[in-house]
Amino acid sequence: MPKVYVVDREGVEHELEGQPGWSLMEIIREAGLPIEAACGGCCACATCHVYVDAEWLGRLEEPGEEENAMLDSAFEVRETSRLACQIRFRPELAGIRVTLAPEF
């Protein structure tokens, strides 16, 4: 199984099983890590905000206008900010590393 690495808000790194076809948010939520994902992955809440490790950023599709607009209501948005529900996991993303953004 391809792996996904997720750093929680305490700085602890977790190795998760990457289910191809699932969104990154679903993988993180399924593992029981604290990602609120209030809207269930509909790009309507920004509570699945993560920072993607810089070297992986370029390998993802660019965020769409809807994701960008939703990021407007997130906090501490950086260059590497993404909404995890908008990133679909595929085998080529094996090893991707993301950090959970602060909760609010």
Added chain:
Amino acid sequence: MAVEPIRTDIVIIGAGPVGLFAVFEAGLLGLECHLVDNLDKVGGQCAELYPDKPIYDIPAIPVCTGQELVDRLMEQIRPFRPTFHLQQQAEKLSRTAEGRWRLETSAGTVFEAPVIVIAAGAGSFVPRKMPLPGAEAFEGRSLFYVVRRRDDFRDRRILVAGGGDSALDWVLNLEPIAREIALVHRRDEFRAAPDSVARMRALVEAGRMKLFIGQITGLEGRDGELEAVRIRTAEGTEIRYGCDRLLAFYGLKMELGPIAEWGLNLERNLIRVDTEAFETSVPSIFAIGDICTYPGKLKLILCGFHEGALMARRAFDYCRPNEKFVFRYTTSSTELHKRLGVA
């Protein structure tokens, strides 16, 4: 002065799709409903979070948008003349001497009813607050998430944060009475009515307001009085903007709120109900829709509709203890046709 309570059969907390359809099921049984919602409109999540997105799993409606669903529900329940009490939160619940429920809202509306139905979704929609250290100390004095009194902003140096309609509308609305006004937004693109964006840009052009592209990183001030806001611009420089009012719009989130204090059986912020009538651990208080939980619960609109039908059946017994319940179909019952206004 004591307010005269509104007496009715059922008070529904939450005017989301599930609360709306409950009006229909209760109405068929001849029960009258009043609804309370914190939002300024009906429709709950469908209207607030995804009015333009399609829904495909409403039985017999192959596709409709969130707002279309709400509009259709409003049309369907019109014969039962529900009364809506919007922009107020259901706050206090107590028992009257006669054993009815007494519910008070944040706007001071008081209801008395034999049945309370909680259709509160994931809670009230409330403004999302800034997670900055120390922000709380300024809240309500110099940091605001909604405008309650426009005069609080007169002759002030105001910073508005956000890039949507609320932020733009308030910039335009407050600019004439402000001593100084500025807008800060993460990127130089705005998700607001194009006309508002054009008017805001014209004000910037004319030197009547400032626009910062960046994010707020800190607040400065003392005793709840804001003196300056630190902003990290998109280019990465830190600036300090002197102001004494900050109006921040970071969208809405849902928070269970006062319902948590009502002594109901809660499981991770959801209300435990039975699956016969969706009644809570307290008789004659029901919970339906996203807010309720039971083995196998799915947070789907269609499940909420079913829950409303069974709830209404049991609510009838509390509202009409001296009448006998008769099960009837809308297709053929003249009694129901009268209630629906089609007889």
